């Protein structure tokens with residue numbers, strides 16, 4: 309209990325943490341603590357990623373033990389292969405969410421971004437953007453006698469393809485933007501609450517929306533648990549960040565969970581433990597049955613005391629595609645731009661860096677925007693009413709397009725990832741840096757095992773004016789504000 313303030317900066321989250329601890333409910337933080345220390349070789353990129361059966365091979369970071377894998381793979385190649393694997397995995401994750409977007413990539417990508425991407429790819433001797441080059445790249449494995457330079461270039465290629473693929477996909481029914489609201493205040497008291505996590509089928513979300521809107525007697529409100537889910541007419545109200553989704557479930561505020569692709573197994577386990585019905589979010593699931601089950605659960609339960617006095621949710625617009633400008637920057641407007649994004653991580657205090665960083669940059673008069681959990685915490689805190697929210701999947705490319713339309717990256721002071729969860733998030737961050745953006749990541753990434761890889765990566769990013777700064781420890785807000793100021 310004495311570490312509650314280190315888990316979340318938010319008072320209501322802290323109250324939920326106390327309540328979960330009193331009820332003996334194990335959450336993400338307890339699991340993370342039991343797993344310490346996590347694999348140090350892997351954290352440095354020195355655990356071979358190839359999954360061959362001669363392994364696992366690990367290289368000694370201090371140069372006193374093994375300096376090569378059994379097959380002879382050296383330190384630099386092992387670290388570069390780790391980076392390659394992360395980007396490869398990230399691109400596969402994105403393809404899994406938007407399989408159709410790959411088919412026509414060269415035509416769906418906004419022209420100005422495509423020109424810039426092809427310029428960057430060409431300057432490294434890589435093929436221009438196309439659906440077939442994307443599939444070739446995905447199918448090519450990193451196995452074989454590849455040196456670290458080739459692996460690094462391959463990783464950068466994959467990262468850029470991931471950024472463009474995600475950004476060129478269609479989100480929601482209204483191309484361009486959608487209404488959303490964020491905050492624990494979206495949990496209102498008079499009806500059943502159905503929480504969505506992961507990537508549920510859009511058909512099921514639409515069907516449930518129709519059922520709830522059309523219901524005469526029984527109804528429910530639909531909320532997203534950390535996932536940004538397009539629904540009818542906008543995005544589902546965001547009840548919490550991804551890191552707080554278990555916390556919210558433990559509070560008893562959610563009567564039924566719909567878990568789509570990517571949902572953490574812990575959410576199912578917690579639902580079983582707390583006897584909350586959980587269904588898989590596929591198109592085949594019956595919306596009517598889901599609604600009836602949630603309503604019947606709601607009747608048997610009472611609204612948690614913790615929510616008696618929650619501030620109202622904040623309404624805002626989520627920008628999702630280049631078909632409609634986000635207003636982040638325009639030619640007429642002046643001012644420096646900063647983007648804050650990224651996911652909650654259990655060893656970082658939830659909400660702290662994003663809220664402190666946005667306050668500091670806002671005080672400096674910067675134009676701010678962002679996506680992901682960081683955006684949820686900023687919206688929840690109501691520090692900056694002009695903060696521009698982007699869809700986490702398509703938004704990074706849209707932000708790039710806004711900047712390119714306004715004349716390039718000169719006005720961008722930086723893009724800060726306050727934390728990383730999925731590989732596709734890392735691949736997006738690297739893709740942004742490869743395209744020419746200044747990017748920082750507040751947590752360590754697994755390439756510190758090779759100075760040569762770190763050097764060569766920085767050099768390759770510099771060709772297009774990009775930068776990727778990362779830390780060997782979870783960064784403090786002051787380090788990140790200094791990085792923004794150091795442009």
Ligand code: SF4
Pocket residue numbers: 356357358359360361362363364365376377378379380381
């Ligand atoms: S270093 Fe070589 S032998 Fe060892 S696991 Fe990797 S690929 Fe296999």
